[in-house]
Amino acid sequence: MAGVTPRILRPEHPAPRPLASLVDEFELDVDADLDGVEVTGITNDSSDVQPGDLFAALPGARRHGAEFAAGALERGAVAVVTDAAGAALLQTEAPVIVIEEPRAALGEIAAWVYRTGEQPPKLFGITGTNGKTSTSFMLEGLLADLGFVTGLSTTAERHVAETVVTSKLTTPEASELHALLARMKEVGVRAAVLEVSAQAIERHRVDGVLFDVVAFTNLSHDHLDDYGSMEAYFDVKLELFTPDRAMRGVVCVDTDWGARVAERSRIPVTTVSSDPERPADWRVDIWEETPVSTSFTLTGIDGGAIEVQVPFIGRHMAVDAAIAILMLVEDGFEIEGVAEAIDRGMRPTLPGRIERVSGEEGPAVFVDYGHSPDAFEQTLIALRRVTEGRLIMVFGADGDRDATKRADMGRIAAELADAVVVTDFNPRTEDAASIRAQVLEGARAVSGDTRIIESSPEEAAIREALALAGPGDTVLWAGPGDADYRDVAGVREPFVARDEAKLALHEAGWPVDLDKRRDGDKRRDER
Ligand SMILES: CC(=O)N[C@H]1[C@@H](OP(=O)(O)OP(=O)(O)OC[C@H]2O[C@@H](n3ccc(=O)[nH]c3=O)[C@H](O)[C@@H]2O)O[C@H](CO)[C@@H](O)[C@@H]1O[C@H](C)C(=O)N[C@@H](C)C(=O)N[C@H](CCC(=O)O)C(=O)O
Numbered sequence: 001m002a003g004v005t006p007r008i009l010r011p012e013h014p015a016p017r018p019l020a021s022l023v024d025e026f027e028l029d030v031d032a033d034l035d036g037v038e039v040t041g042i043t044n045d046s047s048d049v050q051p052g053d054l055f056a057a058l059p060g061a062r063r064h065g066a067e068f069a070a071g072a073l074e075r076g077a078v079a080v081v082t083d084a085a086g087a088a089l090l091q092t093e094a095p096v097i098v099i100e101e102p103r104a105a106l107g108e109i110a111a112w113v114y115r116t117g118e119q120p121p122k123l124f125g126i127t128g129t130n131g132k133t134s135t136s137f138m139l140e141g142l143l144a145d146l147g148f149v150t151g152l153s154t155t156a157e158r159h160v161a162e163t164v165v166t167s168k169l170t171t172p173e174a175s176e177l178h179a180l181l182a183r184m185k186e187v188g189v190r191a192a193v194l195e196v197s198a199q200a201i202e203r204h205r206v207d208g209v210l211f212d213v214v215a216f217t218n219l220s221h222d223h224l225d226d227y228g229s230m231e232a233y234f235d236v237k238l239e240l241f242t243p244d245r246a247m248r249g250v251v252c253v254d255t256d257w258g259a260r261v262a263e264r265s266r267i268p269v270t271t272v273s274s275d276p277e278r279p280a281d282w283r284v285d286i287w288e289e290t291p292v293s294t295s296f297t298l299t300g301i302d303g304g305a306i307e308v309q310v311p312f313i314g315r316h317m318a319v320d321a322a323i324a325i326l327m328l329v330e331d332g333f334e335i336e337g338v339a340e341a342i343d344r345g346m347r348p349t350l351p352g353r354i355e356r357v358s359g360e361e362g363p364a365v366f367v368d369y370g371h372s373p374d375a376f377e378q379t380l381i382a383l384r385r386v387t388e389g390r391l392i393m394v395f396g397a398d399g400d401r402d403a404t405k406r407a408d409m410g411r412i413a414a415e416l417a418d419a420v421v422v423t424d425f426n427p428r429t430e431d432a433a434s435i436r437a438q439v440l441e442g443a444r445a446v447s448g449d450t451r452i453i454e455s456s457p458e459e460a461a462i463r464e465a466l467a468l469a470g471p472g473d474t475v476l477w478a479g480p481g482d483a484d485y486r487d488v489a490g491v492r493e494p495f496v497a498r499d500e501a502k503l504a505l506h507e508a509g510w511p512v513d514l515d516k517r518r519d520g521d522k523r524r525d526e527r
């Protein structure tokens with residue numbers, strides 16, 4: 001099993017750069033002799049410092065990075081860049097560069113340190129509330145099939161050619177992102193797909209990056225603890241569609257938010273929709289849904305069309321695939337060539353995204369990463385369409401995250417499933433029982449026959465769900481996806497829902513391959 005502290009990928013042979021040149025080029029203020037001081041890397045995390053690094057001591061919500069500067073210097077950092085408050089906390093002989101807003105400068109400085117602006121790989125960026133990881137994996141698969149050595153940065157995993165590590169944040173901090181891009185360049189990656197969260201745009205994590213093509217999947221209720229309103233959340237996402245950040249875009253206009261992105265984008269965009277009522281440059285018409293695949297026609301306004309089958313369940317997955325295809329078309333690929341790559345390039349499973357963990361006999365059991373009302377709705381609708389029997393859902397709402405979505409998650413589950421088992425999901429520093437109560441309130445407000453059960457911890461909940469399920473039924477465990485930990489009382493402990501579900505299936509007497517694990521896990525473990 002992968003560890004709970006993800007490894008950070010950096011270039012293995014970084015070329016040293018004189019700190020004095022950085023100071024000159026960025027017109028920075030430093031009161032120290034920089035003669036002979038060379039930097040080979042940069043990080044804002046003291047635990048990631050390598051000898052030769054510039055340590056970016058950033059102010060945070062909890063701590064000031066300058067509190068960790070002594071440790072960073074001990075580990076070999078050669079200088080510190082920080083703000084005035086940080087400088088006041090420092091007692092060091094090492095050069096200290098003071099900048100008003102070091103976080104806002106971090107991307108550009110990291111791009112300079114790692115030279116990531118020079119001959120970068122093709123860069124694709126995907127934003128939206130849901131579907132970023134799924135679309136990113138699909139696009140990476142297509143690019144690989146089209147002959148590119150690829151890179152990937154998602155919530156689930158980061159890839160540099162064959163190297164695979166798990167991720168901490170969805171979009172890494174700018175210094176980590178540029179280190180990743182530098183490593184990609186070093187090993188000959190020619191095309192990289194990056195998931196771009198709203199937090200990343202707002203917190204300067206993708207500064208210093210110019211995407212060839214970006215995409216917008218959708219916007220729905222999430223992260224209101226960070227943004228306060230959907231308008232504010234939307235405004236942050238829209239910023240990706242500006243010439244400083246990207247050259248072209250693909251926008252799914254299935255939601256009004258998408259239509260607004262297309263209208264207000266400041267870069268050229270092409271639009272796509274699976275809703276026949278909405279005008280778009282490209283249409284997704286689904287003509288077959290099976291328990292293992294979805295087939296659709298992708299038609300352009302000029303009449304050109306391709307037929308596509310993807311090994312994933314649901315309209316939303318078809319839309320994600322269409323976005324991935326159109327990002328390549330926007331980048332100049334012939335759609336016919338992309339169509340040929342689809343059959344070969346789409347990997348059959350996405351890590352923890354509607355991932356089937358059950359065998360051929362007994363109920364179909366899926367583990368999914370969905371943790372928002374819209375993700376629940378799309379996934380439940382998709383599974384209902386391929387389920388003969390009952391649909392049973394296990395889920396919880398995460399702690400220390402947008403509490404206003406909890407009742408809605410309960411409501412949607414109770415409306416669309418036949419039985420709902422409300423459990424825990426990363427309560428973090430919150431009281432798990434009180435989170436369950438908020439979810440249950442939403443679920444119980446729905447009138448109908450849906451059975452509602454409360455069960456904690458997750459190990460018990462999945463077993464309760466399986467006790468209700470038989471052949472022809474489907475169990476969806478939403479939330480944990482491919483995570484290899486859970487966060488209880490602010491402490492991360494190893495927990496793999498996919499393995500737990502398999503164990504529970506085995507105990508319930510259903511044949512399941514307990515040893516079978518994803519390719520990614522195997523590759524990761526080999527390292
Ligand atoms: C709101 C937010 O994004 N916070 C991130 C931010 O925290 P912060 O600025 O408050 O930092 P802090 O913890 O006070 O620490 C201050 C500084 O000291 C440094 N430090 C801290 C401790 C130490 O031992 N050594 C050290 O150097 C930190 O690296 C940081 O630079 O910087 C930290 C260090 O990089 C991140 O871990 C932290 O992410 C928190 C954990 C988080 O949960 N972020 C979520 C909201 C997020 O960004 N999510 C999106 C995905 C959303 C989605 O689509 O689902 C994402 O892109 O992951």
Ligand SMILES: Nc1ncnc2c1ncn2[C@@H]1O[C@H](COP(=O)(O)OP(=O)(O)OP(=O)(O)O)[C@@H](O)[C@H]1O
Pocket residue numbers: 128129130131132133134135155170195197217218316317319320353354368369370371374375376378379
């Ligand atoms: N186009 C879509 N519309 C709505 N839901 C989707 C879409 N694509 C995927 N989902 C669902 O959203 C959930 C999360 O999927 P995925 O991990 O791909 O999204 P994400 O944007 O990367 O999420 P996160 O930002 O939290 O990492 C899953 O339940 C998935 O089935």
